[in-house]
Amino acid sequence: MxxxxxxxxxxxxxxxxxxxxxxxxxxxxxxxxxxxxxxxxxxxxxxxxxxxxxxxxxxxxxxxxxxxxxxxxxxxxxxxxxxxxxxxxxxxxxxxxxxxxxxxxxxxxxxxxxxxxxxxxxxxxxxxxxxxxxxxxxxxxxxxxxxxxxxxxxxxxxxxxxxxxxxxxxxxxxxxxxxxxxxxxxxxxxxxxxxxxxxxxxxxxxxxxxxxxxxxxxxxxxxxxxxxxxxxxxxxxxxxxxxxxxxxxxxxxxxxxxxxxxETGMAAIYQAMMLGLRDYVQKNHFPGVLLGLSGGIDSALSAAVAVDALGADKVDCIMMPSRFTSGESVSDAEECAKLLGVNYDTIAIKPGMDAFNEMLFPAFKDTNPDTTEENIQSRLRGLILMSLSNKFGKMVLTTGNKSEMSVGYATLYGDMCGGYSVLKDVYKLDVFELCRWRNQTVPKGALGPSGPVMPHNIIAKPPTAELRDDQKDEDSLPPYERLDDILRCLVDNEMAVSEIIERGHDASEVARIEHLLYIAEYKRRQSPPGVKITGKNYGRDRRYPITNGFRSARS
The missing domain is CATH 3.60.110.10 (Carbon-nitrogen hydrolase)
Structure with a gap:
């Protein structure tokens, strides 16, 4: 013995x-x-x-x-x-x-x-x-x-x-x-x-x-x-x-x-995003990633994670302005790219939009502009990024967060184009917190720079898709403080609408969010994979039917 x-x-x-x-x-x-x-x-x-x-x-x-x-x-x-x-x-x-x-x-x-x-x-x-x-x-x-x-x-x-x-x-x-x-x-x-x-x-x-x-x-x-x-x-x-x-x-x-x-809290989440992206890119033998850098918070955080995981030389960022893109967004994107040290280029989408407007004019005559034209902008950007990916081999990184994906606030074949999504299981409020954390902290093992990696204005300004004049996310969605709480209740905790209302939420708002959640399932089925962070991620964890007539609000 x-x-x-x-x-x-x-x-x-x-x-x-x-x-x-x-x-x-x-x-x-x-x-x-x-x-x-x-x-x-x-x-x-x-x-x-x-x-x-x-x-x-x-x-x-x-x-x-x-x-x-x-x-x-x-x-x-x-x-x-x-x-x-x-x-x-x-x-x-x-x-x-x-x-x-x-x-x-x-x-x-x-x-x-x-x-x-x-x-x-x-x-x-x-x-x-x-x-x-x-x-x-x-x-x-x-x-x-x-x-x-x-x-x-x-x-x-x-x-x-x-x-x-x-x-x-x-x-x-x-x-x-x-x-x-x-x-x-x-x-x-x-x-x-x-x-x-x-x-x-x-x-x-x-x-x-x-x-x-x-x-x-x-x-x-x-x-x-x-x-x-x-x-x-x-x-x-x-x-x-x-x-x-x-x-x-x-x-x-x-x-x-x-x-x-x-690591705990934001540090652990950030490490999970880095490791998930690094192994996905390297084990699938991509030479790097590219993404649309819009001047908004989601693309800025996605770019920061990519640089920290892969190194700045492996990350290409593309600004694709339209006539609705503000000068503030352009300057924020430029400054963000400089802070990260990434390859940065600008490809304006106006010529492409003009061509699409001309092509579709006979079919769209006697109609008013609506989300169709907004989505064409997003899809044109997706086409540009996928074309660059096909030509040079780098994988397109999508930048949507869990709050947006939950309610379908994303364009199929547009900003959902890509091979991997860093923020797929990260709610919007956590996106803000992660950005503040990263601007103050260098993650262990990160290949990116010390100090701030994005302008403060990207974190401070109201989120917007900039697909029409003066557009803000809250024009279409509740404030993220309310939206994220409702979504955590519906998705992560599988709570009934009545239980969520008891938390102090408006009944009609909860019913609307539940409806948006279910009708967006077909979009999520076509979205790229992204690292699991929460107790229930979209994909192999939460598996809901696309054709689904159930609504807790109506029961």
Whole structure:
């Protein structure tokens, strides 16, 4: 029976589906752990393939490729005194597919454990692709009984209690737990509940990456047998740490302490936006991004995030003025571009509008100008940006926020054109707060400049789409203080109209916003992906029918 154990926590950034490069990264972490004297290297859930796999894992060839890679990876553990390695991959057993974790030791796969609790809510749909494994037994490693709980297995007492009953001495949690505001607190709470129930210490190892709409911030941690956090690894970056364990009386104690402060509030949201955009652009091999810089707050914040995530040389900003664009907007955009140090150009849309007016005159005769002409301006701008993208390869970044997307205050095939949306899950009031925060703070790991990154006037002036004379957002929408509260109630909290009215909102206004929310669903289905920030984002999280006759206000 061993009296000591050293476990190397490898908080990695996998590239989903890139099995060979993921195995190379795991092997490199393994080598570093071995050099540090580790007995065991622990990696996140499905570390060989990345997560979430969605329907990619239904491709038989992919599953076979992952198995072959796993078997090849086991070879690095051969040799006297070589550390063990815990990795994750999909595994087909007698025709049944499992989300699995493997112990590689002595050049072989020596233990396999299947995920028992499969999440099937919110952004998760594992029951679609995986089968439930039995309650896992501990893994005996060098005389020490290790209880492996794969991600969701930690969120319920059954797995931890079963492992404890079967003699587990340390709980290991390889996981892929995506970011949303304040979720790290819930993760810690669940870990503490398991340690309180079992009186066993716990290691939580999370991946760190952007994957389409999701970001995973890492923030791996260790709890002692009393539930006290003694190790907090950093968020938003790959990190590795050797932890040293010693048997004391009847249990194991971690002798390592290492505490990193986690970002909260606006700092955490900004980090999520940076990581989500960076990994989306780099893993899809775009040379950079381009966006329309209007002189407004949404495009200014989107540009700032892009510069901080990718560097100013990877960001092109285009001002596309019309006859409704104010001189103030032009000068604000120019100053913003200078502060950020981005490539900046101007392409006026008046010649294009004149051409469209001439083309459409016979069809539009005897009608008055309305939102149709406003939307043509937006669509012409979208056409310009997509043309530049096609010609030079950079991805178009859309700039709409969650408040606008909620009520359809966006133009399909216009300002919704693009490959990714940084602000898709950020309400307008949070856009303002993020801009003020960024002007005063340089985010950790940011590639952008210190000091203000946008003129104060962009934050202070009333928001406007500038598609007609003297237009303001509040001409069409309630003030954002009211709108955002109503939307949070409807979208994030699924509250009934009657409950929202009880909060002090006008009944007709709430009914109107609910109606706008539902009829804009067809637009959101055609919008680009954007990073999940809140408890319920549009996309893989909130899934509403397009054809929908329900209205709470009428019930």
């Amino acid at each position: 061993s009296e000591t154990l050293s476990i190397y926590i490898a908080q990695l950034n996998p590239n989903l589906g890139a099995v060979q490069s993921n195995c190379k990264a795991i092997a490199a972490a393994y080598a570093r752990g071995m050099a540090d004297g580790a007995d065991l290297i622990l990696t996140p859930e499905l570390s060989i393939t990345g997560y979430p796999l969605e329907d990619l894992v239904l491709k038989p060839y992919f599953v076979r490729m992952a198995r072959q890679a796993l078997e090849s990876l086991a070879e690095i553990t051969a040799g006297e005194g070589a550390p063990g390695l815990l990795v994750g991959a999909p595994w087909l057993d007698d025709g049944v597919l499992y989300n699995s974790t493997f112990l590689l030791e002595g050049g072989n796969i020596t233990a396999i454990r299947y995920k028992h609790d499969l999440p099937n809510y919110g952004v998760f749909d594992e029951k679609r692709v995986f089968s439930q494994g039995p309650l896992p037994k501990p893994i005996l490693f060098r005389g020490i009984s290790l209880g492996v709980m794969i991600c969701e297995d930690m969120w319920f007492p059954s797995v931890a209690n079963a492992l404890k009953s079967d003699g587990a001495e340390i709980l290991l949690v390889p996981t892929c737990s995506p970011f949303q505001v304040n979720k790290h607190q819930e993760r810690e709470k669940q870990g503490q509940l398991r340690t309180e129930e079992t009186k066993l210490p716990l290691i939580f190892c999370n991946q760190v990456c952007g994957q389409d709409e999701l970001v995973f911030e890492g923030a791996s941690y260790v709890l002692n047998h009393r539930g006290k956090k003694i190790i907090q690894m950093p968020a938003w970056q790959e990190a590795e740490l050797l932890t040293c364990w010693k048997r004391v009386n009847d249990g194991f104690v971690c002798e390592t302490e290492n505490m990193n402060e986690l």
